Amino acid sequence: MSLSSLPVRRALVSVSDKTGLLDLGRALAAHNVEILSTGGSAKALRDAGLPVTEVSDYTGFPEILDGRVKTLVPKIHGGILGRRDLPAHVAQMQEHGIGPIDLVVVNLYPFEKTVASGAGAEDCIENIDIGGPALIRAAAKNHDHVVVLTDTRQYDGFIDMLNKGGTTRAQRFAYAGAAYARTAAYDAAIAAWFAAQTGDFLPDSFTVSGQRAEVLRYGENPHQQAAFYKNGSARPGVATAVQVQGKALSYNNINDTDAAFEAVAEFDKPAVVIVKHANPCGVAVASSLTQAWKNALRCDSVSAFGGIVALNRTLDAATAEEIAGIFTEVIVAPDAEEEAKAVLARKKNLRLLLTGGLPDPAEAGVVVRSVAGGFLAQTRDCGRITSETLKVVTKRAPSPQEMEDLIFAFQVAKHVKSNAIVYAKDKATVGVGAGQMSRVDSAQIAASKSAQAARNAGQDTPLTQGSVAASDAFFPFADGLEAIVAAGATAVIQPGGSIRDDEVIAAADAAGIAMVLTGMRHFRH
Incomplete structure (x- = not known):
């Protein structure tokens, strides 16, 4: 049989994030794809009137250990890993009553979100997915015969392929690469959490991972490619911010904004930091943000033109009026009054970022910098x-x-x-x-x-x-x-x-x- 374009006849669906699940389920049902599913996923599909078979009914083996063992059985993994182009595999699958599974749809227990929420150790550990990564890795390994979807944003593209008759090997290969990247990032987050619990911030094996949040127009210079990745950390900053208005952030904007916000968080009283090219060109602490802005600007009003402004208090209208008096690329603050937002709305290109909080200068963590052949890692300067x-x-x-x-x-x-x-x-x-x-x-x-x-x-x-x-x-x-x-x-x-x-x-x-x-x-x- 050809490995170039393959139809989908049987799918395994087990997702924590139910976004887009029903649309995917309807598309599968429309193409007469048998759906195997577990727990909440099966219930959501069934409640929507879609045909679904519980994995435990399909395998003849019940879910045990409070749901910790559901899919870790030969009939599931054999159906995913069996090679359809090898007669010996096909014969063994038939001998043991193992049907081929052509599509695996899995997104993992929300470990990163659980950690970010501040949950205790027991909750964090219970949100470590075991079966999910095993299914994903098995399907990705056998991508010649199996499609693996690990992100809800992949559903629309897959449905379009399904409507055209199936998936190509190139498409399955791309999904497999994304799948391994997801499990790698997931394991890295778990390893980082364990290291943090023991205070070992620089373990023997150190993995850096992140989810691409945005492809940027370019890097530090127009001939360089760049993207912004988020690692799931709850530390307030650019990654947690809501952009209220303004153009898309550039690579340099993000770097400078991070520098400005980390600096302004050093101070307990109302403070303003103005940054240009990753260096503060004006910093002040005062009884009000407005006065702090004026004092900071006085230091170097020339460099402040086109700079980044960070505040450690809710931005008020009076301060917004003052800052709007010069060209500013980005303003970042924990929050902003509605009147302040209205003032800045007149500056259509100015980016306003609201982070929801301030980073803790004393919070332990690790910063990483690449070098040829590796990278340097050190704990954050909390001194x-x-x-x-x-x-x-x-x-x-x-x-x-x-x-x-x-x-x-x-x-x-x-x-x-x-x-x-x-x-x-x-x-x-x-x-x-x-x-x-x-x-x-x-x-x-x-x-x-x-x-x-x-x-x-x-x-x-x-x-x-x-x-x-x-x-x-x-x-x-x-x-x-x-x-x-x-x-x-x-x-x-x-x-x-x-x-x-x-x-x-x-x-x-x-x-x-x-x-x-x-x-x-x-x-x-």
Whole structure:
């Protein structure tokens, strides 16, 4: 018999997600396909008046162990795995009364959703599907003879093929590939959950998986292909967001929005973060979002043009009016008032994303980056400091106001590409130096941009005058500190740990500024 185009005569249907099930069932019935089914799937089909045979009636073996064993029997798996082109297989199937199964429709117990809901361990384990993956893998292996559907979005295309007389080998091959990808992702989610329960975030075998949410127009550049994948995590962010309005997100939009939202979640009081090319160009904490926006924008209004704006509170109309005053690519917030949505609706291309919550900066997790031949994995940078954990190493201790600004600046520096220097005053950035090969360059660039921001505001005095400064890593020499002093900063926060710490501290004392050490570095590459 030809393997190119095959009809479907018998189908096994066992689905957790009933979306589209009745339409599929009606199409199968219309083509006189015998439907074998289990549990809730069988009931849904039967209630719709469709002919269906319970698997237990077909196999002569009842469902046992609270439904844990339903399809793990030879009559089912033999019908799926038997090769119709091998006479020996056909003879054995006939000898044991095993009929061929041409279509397997299975979507798995909702393990990922159960975990995301915060369910307990017992519920999570009960939602680990055993029979489903076995059926899927068997059907995919025997795709020369069997069609396997694992996603409700595949139903319409399959029905169209059914109406045309059957499926081609190329089509079955494509379904098989999708099936193995699904079981791989499912097993990866289960393995990740077990690792998280034991605190082993970096196990011997590490699998990265995700469901493609969207094919993007292109990647970082137009000649690169790209797609956005979701991994089922409940961590609030771009993946959980509802896009209220605006154009489709680009690869760079998604990357920058994630950076902005993770940064703004660092702060407990109303905060605004403006990001451009994955680096904060303005960050502020204030008594209101509107004031935080104004203070953040003042830091670098030039770079803020076409930037990403993240807020850690519900967006109000007054703040929306202010943000709408300049060209903005994306606004991301936990929620937005209806009046704020109406304000932004005037900006048709502006994307408004509402996430439903904030990510927890202290939540453990793993971040992954690809390299040639493999990938790097590390736990998320959950490090945070308090005034109690800091060590004053200069003759002068910071004032209470300086201490608050130092902690704020170091929180911002955590989200700035290394080498990072952040100047801050009154819980607002006044200069950001990012991604330079030299720490001195970062200090000087931030100061230069601060001076330009002051001139743009009609001020003669650079914004860095009287500010504090944060460095994401230690000063290898005193020259970086000296550049900060030259910019007008009065206090510095840095990790310490250089062999020249004494030299750097002496330079701070000579300049009469305060310095505190964190003992914690925040490199971000």
